Amino acid sequence: MNALYTAEALTTGDGRNGHARSSDGKLDLELSIPKEMGGSGVGTNPEQLFAAGYAACFHSALRMIGRQDKADVSDSAVGARVSIGNLDNGGFGLAVELEITLTNVDHATAQQLAEKAHQVCPYSNATRGNVDVTLTVTDD
Known part of the structure; x- marks a missing residue:
C-alpha cells in the first residue's frame, strides 16, 4: 500500500x-x-469513535461511487451502529450495521451503489472477513 x-x-x-x-x-x-x-x-468510547469513522468513510465512498455512476446522491446519509460482545472463544468481537439513506434514487439503484461502496471503502476492506457488517438501505 x-x-x-x-x-x-x-x-x-x-x-x-x-x-x-x-x-x-x-x-x-x-x-x-x-x-x-x-x-x-x-x-x-472506542465503539462510538469507530462508528463515526466508519460512517464518514463509507459515506465518502458512496458519494464517489454515485458520481462515477452519475447517480444523484446529493441527499444521502450513512449511519453506523457498532456493537461489542463476547465471542465463543472468550475474547471480544464487533459487529457493524451501516444504514444507508439515498432518497433520490430507486431502492435497487441504492442497493447497488451501497454494495459498490462496500467494495472500495477502506473501513469495509479492513473489516472484511473479521467483522460482521450488515448494509441496510432505506428510502427515507
Whole structure:
C-alpha cells in the first residue's frame, strides 16, 4: 500500500477509562466505559469513535461511487451502529450495521451503489472477513 495519509493518536490513563488525543490536537477527548458495560458512560468510547469513522468513510465512498455512476446522491446519509460482545472463544468481537439513506434514487439503484461502496471503502476492506457488517438501505 502506498500511504496517502497516516493518522496518529495516543491514549493514556486506563485504556477505556482514559484520554485520547491525536498528534495534531484536533481530537482531544475523555474515554469511558459505556454504562451498559458497567462504566460511567461520561466520556466517549472506542465503539462510538469507530462508528463515526466508519460512517464518514463509507459515506465518502458512496458519494464517489454515485458520481462515477452519475447517480444523484446529493441527499444521502450513512449511519453506523457498532456493537461489542463476547465471542465463543472468550475474547471480544464487533459487529457493524451501516444504514444507508439515498432518497433520490430507486431502492435497487441504492442497493447497488451501497454494495459498490462496500467494495472500495477502506473501513469495509479492513473489516472484511473479521467483522460482521450488515448494509441496510432505506428510502427515507
